[in-house]
Amino acid sequence: MAKLLLEIGCEELPAGACREAGEQLPVLVERELGARPSALFVGPRRLAALLDVEERTPDEWIKGPPENLAEKAAAGFAKKHGATVEELASREGFLGLERPGRPLRDVLPERVDAIVRGLSFSKSMRWDESGIRFSRPVRWTLAKLDGDSVVGETSFGHRFTGGPVEIPHAGEYAERLRGDGVEPDAEERRRQTVAGLDAIGKWSDPAGVLEEVVFLVESVTVLEGSFDERFLALPERVVVTAMQSHQRYFPLGGNRFAFVANGGDADTVRAGNEVVLEGRLDDATFTFERDVQLGIDRLAERLGSITFFAGAGSFADKGDRLRALVEKLGGGEASVEAARLAKADQASELVREFPDLEGHIGAEYARLAGYPEAVCAAIDEQYLPDAAAGPLPQTEAGKVLAAADKLDTLAVSFSLGHKPTGSRDPYGLRRAAIGLCRLAVEGGLAIPRELMPDEVREFVEERLEGLIDVPVEYVRAARASKGLDLGAVARLAEALHAERETPEFDAVYTAYDRANRLAGREADAAARELDRSLLREEAEQALADTLGQVADLVSADGDVRGALDAASALGPAMERFFEDVLVMDEDPAVRANRLRLLLDVRDTLGRLGDLSQIPR
Amino acid sequence: MIRALEGYWADQGCVLMQPYHTELAAGTMNPATFLRCLGPKPWKTAYVEPVIRPQDGRYGENPYRFQHYFQYQVILKPAPEDVLDRYFESLESLGIDLRRHDVRLVEDDWEQPTLGAWGLGWEVWCDGMEITQWTYFQQLGGVDVELVPAEMTYGLERLAMFLQGKRSAFELEWAPGVTWGDVYRESEREWSAYNFELAPVDALEARFDQHEQECRSLVERRLPLPAYDHVLKCSHAFNLLDARGAISVTERAAYIGRVRTLAREVAQLYLELESEDDGEAAA
Numbered sequence: 012m013a014k015l016l017l018e019i020g021c022e023e024l025p026a027g028a029c030r031e032a033g034e035q036l037p038v039l040v041e042r043e044l045g046a047r048p049s050a051l052f053v054g055p056r057r058l059a060a061l062l063d064v065e066e067r068t069p070d071e072w073i074k075g076p077p078e079n080l081a082e083k084a085a086a087g088f089a090k091k092h093g094a095t096v097e098e099l100a101s102r103e104g105f106l107g108l109e110r111p112g113r114p115l116r117d118v119l120p121e122r123v124d125a126i127v128r129g130l131s132f133s134k135s136m137r138w139d140e141s142g143i144r145f146s147r148p149v150r151w152t153l154a155k156l157d158g159d160s161v162v163g164e165t166s167f168g169h170r171f172t173g174g175p176v177e178i179p180h181a182g183e184y185a186e187r188l189r190g191d192g193v194e195p196d197a198e199e200r201r202r203q204t205v206a207g208l209d210a211i212g213k214w215s216d217p218a219g220v221l222e223e224v225v226f227l228v229e230s231v232t233v234l235e236g237s238f239d240e241r242f243l244a245l246p247e248r249v250v251v252t253a254m255q256s257h258q259r260y261f262p263l264g265g266n267r268f269a270f271v272a273n274g275g276d277a278d279t280v281r282a283g284n285e286v287v288l289e290g291r292l293d294d295a296t297f298t299f300e301r302d303v304q305l306g307i308d309r310l311a312e313r314l315g316s317i318t319f320f321a322g323a324g325s326f327a328d329k330g331d332r333l334r335a336l337v338e339k340l341g342g343g344e345a346s347v348e349a350a351r352l353a354k355a356d357q358a359s360e361l362v363r364e365f366p367d368l369e370g371h372i373g374a375e376y377a378r379l380a381g382y383p384e385a386v387c388a389a390i391d392e393q394y395l396p397d398a399a400a401g402p403l404p405q406t407e408a409g410k411v412l413a414a415a416d417k418l419d420t421l422a423v424s425f426s427l428g429h430k431p432t433g434s435r436d437p438y439g440l441r442r443a444a445i446g447l448c449r450l451a452v453e454g455g456l457a458i459p460r461e462l463m464p465d466e467v468r469e470f471v472e473e474r475l476e477g478l479i480d481v482p483v484e485y486v487r488a489a490r491a492s493k494g495l496d497l498g499a500v501a502r503l504a505e506a507l508h509a510e511r512e513t514p515e516f517d518a519v520y521t522a523y524d525r526a527n528r529l530a531g532r533e534a535d536a537a538a539r540e541l542d543r544s545l546l547r548e549e550a551e552q553a554l555a556d557t558l559g560q561v562a563d564l565v566s567a568d569g570d571v572r573g574a575l576d577a578a579s580a581l582g583p584a585m586e587r588f589f590e591d592v593l594v595m596d597e598d599p600a601v602r603a604n605r606l607r608l609l610l611d612v613r614d615t616l617g618r619l620g621d622l623s624q625i626p627r
Numbered sequence: 628m629i630r631a632l633e634g635y636w637a638d639q640g641c642v643l644m645q646p647y648h649t650e651l652a653a654g655t656m657n658p659a660t661f662l663r664c665l666g667p668k669p670w671k672t673a674y675v676e677p678v679i680r681p682q683d684g685r686y687g688e689n690p691y692r693f694q695h696y697f698q699y700q701v702i703l704k705p706a707p708e709d710v711l712d713r714y715f716e717s718l719e720s721l722g723i724d725l726r727r728h729d730v731r732l733v734e735d736d737w738e739q740p741t742l743g744a745w746g747l748g749w750e751v752w753c754d755g756m757e758i759t760q761w762t763y764f765q766q767l768g769g770v771d772v773e774l775v776p777a778e779m780t781y782g783l784e785r786l787a788m789f790l791q792g793k794r795s796a797f798e799l800e801w802a803p804g805v806t807w808g809d810v811y812r813e814s815e816r817e818w819s820a821y822n823f824e825l826a827p828v829d830a831l832e833a834r835f836d837q838h839e840q841e842c843r844s845l846v847e848r849r850l851p852l853p854a855y856d857h858v859l860k861c862s863h864a865f866n867l868l869d870a871r872g873a874i875s876v877t878e879r880a881a882y883i884g885r886v887r888t889l890a891r892e893v894a895q896l897y898l899e900l901e902s903e904d905d906g907e908a909a910a
Contacts, residue, residue: 022711023749025734136747136765138706138775171725258755275729283754286794294691
């Protein structure tokens with residue numbers, strides 16, 4: 012056994028590319044070199060693996076045609092593999108080629124090349140005539156078998172402070188690089204970064220830049236900086252966003268921040284970063300003050316000239332629709348006021364600079380203008396939940412406004428034909444639909460189904476199937492119910508599933524099923540209304556009576572358990588009916604009346620959904 | 628600073644070009660980059676480019692935003708293996724000690740939809756300040772590049788602010804005793820007023836159409852170089868219309884598509900003529 016080091020030296024790889032390479036490298040290395048890496052090093056300028064290998068590749072037997080076809084096939088087979096017929100051997104009735112293993116060092120250059128070419132990236136480029144595609148140019152490769160360099164000569168150290176680095180033995184790779192100021196191990200860089208941040212103070216990382224920073228540096232120096240306190244007048248999230256998404260800093264609270272440098276003189280680097288951040292904050296302050304000078308009401312007045320969506324009018328039109336929706340959702344005064352101001356920040360300069368802070372910036376401007384906190388909070392929360400598992404609005408007005416916003420976006424997009432296809436969903440409609448479902452299910456907001464056009468309702472309710480924890484058949488059954496609001500559909504699906512093994516459910520299911528099977532097909536032949544005078548048999552009168560008694564109690568909108576209990580009374584009545592009554596009576600009027608009775612039973616029970624969807 | 632860059636890149640064998648004579652929103656749009664980076668011929672150039680971005684004007688009130696500023700543009704086609712080292716050496720020629728500062732390459736994928744162009748590269752950060760946009764072109768005018776060029780675009784004001792330790796571009800010492808603000812502040816104010824308030828929308832729309840028309844007819848006459856100037860003029864007319872707020876979101880996409888189509892036609896014609904020339908030369 013020998014120790015093999017493989018290193019691919021690159022120009023600075025993006026963090027995403029590092030992660031992709033880190034996932035693929037073990038598999039590729041095993042495929043090309045026959046063993047999985049015992050250690051993996053992933054960073055911006057190098058991808059490396061250490062592994063224990065046999066010094067010869069294994070002998071190979073390339074199986075060819077059966078011996079009895081030798082005359083016809085041997086020559087072709089030999090030619091294909093670059094051999095002569097005489098070189099073919101035979102084993103167990105087949106011709107074939109014995110390929111003895113070769114010293115690993117002989118095949119290593121081609122295997123290393125295959126690994127480099129085998130890595131694939133979601134974004135890749137070419138840079139020279141080699142035709143290789145990679146995330147960024149590959150500038151060196153090094154392969155060492157124990158102490159021998161088989162491909163390349165040396166590694167290279169830190170870009171600015173290091174030079175060529177001799178690796179005397181594959182096993183000394185990490186140690187030698189560390190000696191030159193490079194930490195090749197991503198885990199170790201992460202550990203050092205976290206330790207460095209912890210040592211400075213209470214840091215935060217709401218945007219998750221740590222994962223990127225680990226792949227932005229080869230040597231970790233955690234530094235602390237601060238900015239002038241006057242910038243604390245800016246909305247806090249503007250400051251945090253400037254620090255995090257622009258500069259990849261970690262806020263420490265107040266006017267302090269931490270960041271990770273790749274080297275340099277600490278004081279020089281700190282001073283430079285402070286100037287840059289203050290520049291960004293200065294720029295934001297300039298914009299912020301211009302917005303505030305105008306005020307949120309004046310901003311709202313400008314919405315008429317900003318297009319919301321081609322074909323769907325301006326943001327002013329959107330605001331009008333939101334107000335109407337908020338009222339239909341039963342929102343109070345705060346949510347109506349919030350709907351009026353909800354999109355005002357689209358006219359602000361600060362949102363143009365910080366698009367991720369839409370809503371939040373509007374809320375800050377509303378606060379500065381003295382609007383009640385309920386209004387401001389609702390403006391702040393209008394885009395929630397903004398991720399599949401993200402938090403919901405906390406205030407009632409916020410929930411109402413958030414639902415109205417999503418209802419409008421969905422309705423407008425669908426009406427213009429912008430429906431998500433496959434994995435493409437540029438307008439975030441899936442997220443909006445899931446958000447609506449969560450507002451209804453988890454947020455307890457009543458969202459009338461009638462507020463959604465048919466197509467939108469279909470699309471939104473399909474999301475329920477993935478969201479609630481019951482088999483899809485129950486959700487599909489419940490979607491066909493007469494439940495009035497989105498939350499009721501979810502509660503019904505859950506209740507049907509929870510009750511599926513009770514005698515009541517069984518009675519209702521059976522009654523529905525029998526009525527549906529028999530009368531469903533003959534619906535055209537049924538009377539339009541039940542005529543009690545035509546009910547001759549006692550069993551059919553009893554069924555009609557029972558139906559009359561329970562009808563008002565069977566509803567998907569209230570207590571489903573109670574509805575099932577009530578409806579289950581139809582079970583015995585149906586059983587008697589089928590024992591005593593022949594539906595297909597000779598008298599067409601009687602027959603039509605009986606079909607109607609069964610359809611009434613089915614439709615009443617059908618308020619609890621299309622139970623035929625549920626497998627039994 | 629400009630002299631240092633000119634000296635350094637001239638020593639690297641670059642043709643020192645001068646700024647182009649019509650409004651450009653980026654040094655990339657100069658034909659010395661856009662057209663010369665197409666095709667199989669090696670090309671090295673370096674030049675200052677004043678860039679005009681009407682939307683970025685702030686009436687000379689904001690120390691970081693201008694509708695007119697300077698880039699220093701370098702093209703090495705094909706990109707040599709040590710191209711990054713050469714770039715870093717250029718920073719040293721400006722007096723930046725790479726060991727004292729934290730210089731980093733931060734992922735930045737460049738795309739210019741109006742030119743049908745994209746590439747992969749980085750923002751170069753020096754102590755957190757973006758000082759250069761660095762790109763390996765992959766496509767220009769919708770055509771895959773044959774020899775991959777490296778493009779280095781230095782932001783001259785940013786770089787100067789960094790070197791002089793100034794917090795506002797207006798305070799930059801542009802010449803002894805003369806600040807950048809002395810030279811350009813008034814022009815920022817006046818041009819912002821023009822770009823945002825006065826530029827004539829109807830006339831600009833008409834001009835866009837005329838330039839588009841003229842570009843087309845020049846393409847038919849197989850004159851890609853003058854045709855390309857009209858692509859640039861269309862692009863500038865579009866930028867002005869955009870600054871005037873005269874373009875809705877849908878129209879925007881349509882305008883960009885029109886400029887891109889022109890850019891593609893010109894790029895293809897340029898390549899055709901170049902290969903015909905080579906054919907004749909060989910014959």
